[in-house]
Structure formats: C-alpha cells, structure tokens
Amino acid sequence: xxxxxxxxxxxxxxxxxxLPPGQYLTHDFPVLSAGPTxxxxxxxxxxxxxxxxxxxxxxxxxxxxxxxYEDFSTDIHCVTKWSKLGTTxxxxxxxxxxxxxxxAADYTMVHSFGGYTTNVPLEDxxxxxxxxAYKFDxxxxxxxxxxxxxxxxxxxxxxxxAKWVNGLQMMQEDEPGFWEAAGYHMYGDxxxxxxxxxx
Amino acid sequence: MMKLDGNAMAGDLREIFAFDVTAAQYTCAxxxxxxxxxxxxxWGQEMGRVARCPHCDDVVLSLVxxxxxxxxxxxxxxxxxxxxxxx
Numbered sequence: 001x002x003x004x005x006x007x008x009x010x011x012x013x014x015x016x017x018x019l020p021p022g023q024y025l026t027h028d029f030p031v032l033s034a035g036p037t038x039x040x041x042x043x044x045x046x047x048x049x050x051x052x053x054x055x056x057x058x059x060x061x062x063x064x065x066x067x068x069y070e071d072f073s074t075d076i077h078c079v080t081k082w083s084k085l086g087t088t089x090x091x092x093x094x095x096x097x098x099x100x101x102x103x104a105a106d107y108t109m110v111h112s113f114g115g116y117t118t119n120v121p122l123e124d125x126x127x128x129x130x131x132x133a134y135k136f137d138x139x140x141x142x143x144x145x146x147x148x149x150x151x152x153x154x155x156x157x158x159x160x161x162a163k164w165v166n167g168l169q170m171m172q173e174d175e176p177g178f179w180e181a182a183g184y185h186m187y188g189d190x191x192x193x194x195x196x197x198x199x
Numbered sequence: 200m201m202k203l204d205g206n207a208m209a210g211d212l213r214e215i216f217a218f219d220v221t222a223a224q225y226t227c228a229x230x231x232x233x234x235x236x237x238x239x240x241x242w243g244q245e246m247g248r249v250a251r252c253p254h255c256d257d258v259v260l261s262l263v264x265x266x267x268x269x270x271x272x273x274x275x276x277x278x279x280x281x282x283x284x285x286x
Contacts, residue, residue: 034243035251035258080245115257159246182247183263183270196265 018075018085020190026082031144034178038114038143038164045148047132048167049097052105059097061148067092070131074154076161077190088138091131091152097168098126105170109177110151113164118177119186120153120160122170129155132165157188157195205239205250211262212236215271216281224280229257236260236279 016025048058059067071090077083108125110118124130134141134149141147146163153160159179180186185194193199205221212220221237232254239259243249247263252275259275273279 030245032243032245034246034249036242036256178258179246179263181274182249182261182272183265184246196263196268197270 019083020077021193023077023081023083023190026084029084029087029145030078030080030082032078032080032159033144033163034116035114038112040113040143040148040164042148046166047097047149049101050167050169051101051103052170052172055102057101064092064132064149065134067096072131074152076154076158079157079159079184079188079190079195083190087136089131089133089152090135091133091149093128094125094130094132095128097132101170103170105172107171107174109169109171109175110160110162110165111167111169112162113166116162116164116178118151118160118162119171119175119180120156121174121187124153124156125168129153155189157185157190159184160188203241203244204237205235205241205260206237207241208236208239208248208250208260208262211248211264211269214269220279220281222282225259225276226278226280227252227255227257227259228275228277230255231277233280 042061045061046058047064048056050056069090069092073086073088075085076087106122108120108122130153132149133152149165151162151165183197185196185199188194209221223236224233225236226233232252238253239250240253241248241250247261249258250260252259257275261272263270
C-alpha cells in the first residue's frame with residue numbers, strides 16, 4: 001500500500017498544466033501593495049533607461065505610447081502562491097526600448113514611482129521575455145494594478161513585474177531591490193520555487 | 200484594504216524580541232522622526248509586513264516570514280530605543 005503523501009498541491013499541479021509547484025489558480029486579480037498607490041498624471045510620467053556610464057534615454061507618455069506595441073497573453077505567478085493563466089496585455093517590448101541602448105551590464109534595477117525597486121538580470125528582459133505594459137484586458141491599466149504602466153516579466157515571480165515603473169538602471173553587479181533586501185530570492189523562478197533567499 | 204498600524208506587528212515582533220516591542224521608539228532613517236513602533240503605518244500584509252514612517256512614508260521595518268525562518272530588516276531605523284523591564 002502506498003502511504004507516501006505527496007502533500008497538498010501535488011494533485012492540483014497534475015490537474016492544471018501551466019501551474020508551477022506550490023501555486024493555486026485564481027480568477028481574481030489580487031492587489032498586493034507595500035505602500036500607498038501613487039497617482040501619476042500622464043503629463044508627469046516618464047520612463048528613463050540609465051546605463052552603467054550614466055547615459056540616459058527617456059520617453060514621455062506620448063513618445064512611449066507611439067512606440068510599436070505588442071498584444072500578448074501570458075500566465076502570471078505571485079510568490080504568495082496565486083497564479084492567473086492567460087492574462088491579456090498590451091505593452092512595449094523591452095527589446096524595443098533597449099534597441100539603441102549601449103551597455104555591457106549584466107544586471108538591471110527596475111525603479112518605480114513611490115520608490116519601489118526590483119533587480120532583474122538584463123538577459124531576462126530581452127528576447128521577447130519582458131514588456132512595459134499599459135493595458136490589461138483591453139482597458140487602461142488601473143493604478144491599483146500598476147498604471148499608467150508596469151513592468152511585466154512573467155517568467156519570474158510577479159514581484160519582479162514592478163508596478164508604476166519609471167526607470168531601468170543598468171548594473172555591473174547584481175544588487176537586491178526592495179523585496180530582495182527584505183528576504184526574498186534574488187532571481188525568483190516560479191518553476192524552481194525560488195521564493196526566499198537560500199531557496 | 201484595511202489600514203493597520205505597527206501595533207498589529209506585536210505578535211511577529213514578540214517572536215523575535217520576546218517582549219512587547221511596539222512601545223519602543225524608532226528614529227526614522229529617512230526624516231529623523233521618532234515615535235513608538237506601534238504608530239508605524241503597516242502595508243504589504245501578503246508578502247511581508249512593511250512598516251512605514253507616518254511622517255515621511257519611508258520604510259522603517261520590514262518583516263518577511265519564510266518557512267522556518269523570519270527576516271527582519273531594520274535599515275530604515277537609525278535607532279531603536281527599547282524600554283528595559285522593571286524600569
């Protein structure tokens with residue numbers, strides 16, 4: 001008689017393809033915030049890429065929304081264990097934003113209005129893996145979900161997809177952002193359950 | 200989202216300090232404001248507790264529970280003033 005328990009989650013995982021280990025499906029869109037929700041008027045919005053040598057490239061909202069965009073569908077996985085499959089977004093690929101940026105850096109720090117930061121290796125932002133998204137489900141992105149625009153790096157846990165994004169700093173060395181400094185994993189691969197430091 | 204203050208961290212902090220630390224005074228690294236930890240504004244309940252200074256909104260304390268361990272980040276406080284038992 002088999003008495004080895006596979007624990008909660010094992011069965012769910014088998015029955016729902018696309019669900020990383022330890023995650024459960026939700027059809028809501030939970031809102032997690034570590035601080036007040038910033039309200040950013042579009043005429044004060046900008047996104048700035050800063051290289052390791054200090055060179056800056058910036059886009060205003062009209063410039064940003066005039067860039068070629070992509071409509072895409074992706075699964076998102078929050079470290080608090082909810083996953084939402086097949087979410088639909090419109091955004092500008094980081095490949096487009098970084099096309100003319102010259103850098104030898106391997107790491108980036110994503111910056112947001114309100115002071116939030118999160119670190120992501122540069123290669124995880126390239127080759128169609130990341131966007132600055134400004135529409136969700138066909139509608140303008142609500143402030144609670146990161147509007148006017150948020151980072152979207154859906155192959156990593158969702159805390160890496162910074163809300164209210166306003167900048168990207170190239171870094172030679174990896175440095176922890178907000179949650180990473182507080183104890184979360186530096187990389188955050190949901191398929192490897194890299195939730196906390198040391199996982 | 201229901202707003203809580205630093206007193207809601209009493210249980211978490213008692214795990215670490217073994218006494219009620221919510222009456223201790225913090226001094227904010229961002230603005231220098233000093234007040235009881237119980238007066239901090241609490242955010243981010245799901246991923247961890249993020250306690251912000253009510254004066255400048257900077258993060259003073261964060262506390263993240265992982266299985267079998269807890270991370271307490273106090274970089275936002277330049278000083279904690281803790282009352283001694285019996286005094």
